[in-house]
Amino acid sequence: MPISQQLQNKLRETLGTDAGEDLVSLLEAMDGLRGDVRELRHEMQLGFARQEAALEKALREQTRFFFLAWAVLLAAILDLYARGS
Numbered sequence: 001m002p003i004s005q006q007l008q009n010k011l012r013e014t015l016g017t018d019a020g021e022d023l024v025s026l027l028e029a030m031d032g033l034r035g036d037v038r039e040l041r042h043e044m045q046l047g048f049a050r051q052e053a054a055l056e057k058a059l060r061e062q063t064r065f066f067f068l069a070w071a072v073l074l075a076a077i078l079d080l081y082a083r084g085s
Contacts, residue, residue, distance in 0.1 A: 003027055 003024055012020030 002031070
């Protein structure tokens with residue numbers, strides 16, 4: 001949000017010309033940084049979304065592997081049980 005001319009004049013009047021100019025410059029710089037922070041936040045959200053999708057895919061693959069391993073172990077145990085009888 002840009003600083004109004006009335007506020008700039010009041011700051012110069014109250015703080016003096018140099019201090020008022022410095023404060024106005026600082027406020028304008030902070031306003032510019034706000035947009036950069038907004039952009040960084042958006043990029044981070046996109047990055048986290050990609051990481052979450054990759055993690056979900058890895059968990060699905062891991063679950064499939066564990067079910068396959070469980071099935072193989074169960075088949076081996078049933079085979080050993082059948083041979084023992």
